[in-house]
Amino acid sequence: MKFGKSTKVNSVSKPKSVTIRNNSSKKSKITVSITGESAVAPFTVTRQCIKSLAPGKSCKVSVTFNPTDTTARSGELIINDDERGEPQRIRLSGRGKAPKVKK
Secondary structure: OEOOOOOEOOOOOOOEEEEEEOOOOHHHOOOEEEEEEEOOOOEEEEEOOOOEEOOOOEEEEEEEEOOOOOOEEEEEEEEEEOOOOOOEEEEEEEEOEOOOOOO
8 A cells, every 4th residue: 555755744644445355255154353453653544444244245444644754664554353374464655745845
């Protein structure tokens, strides 16, 4: 998930969302429980999806970017669930836009 260079330093971006979907077939009756999402500054989870998803159901997670300078930043959105294996990870990146200098 890229935030590009459109967010001014010391301001918060518009949220970007990712959809979490349980792709299990309805016949399987496998429910996936989402136990939480996290990200490290300057990225912030602003909308969580902490619930059980029946087969075919989905929900959205939103993240914002709040750069403190113009250095390129990277991170991860980590989605924890009750499935086997590692948590789901989505790469995050962004670079703050320098404020205009008044003359």
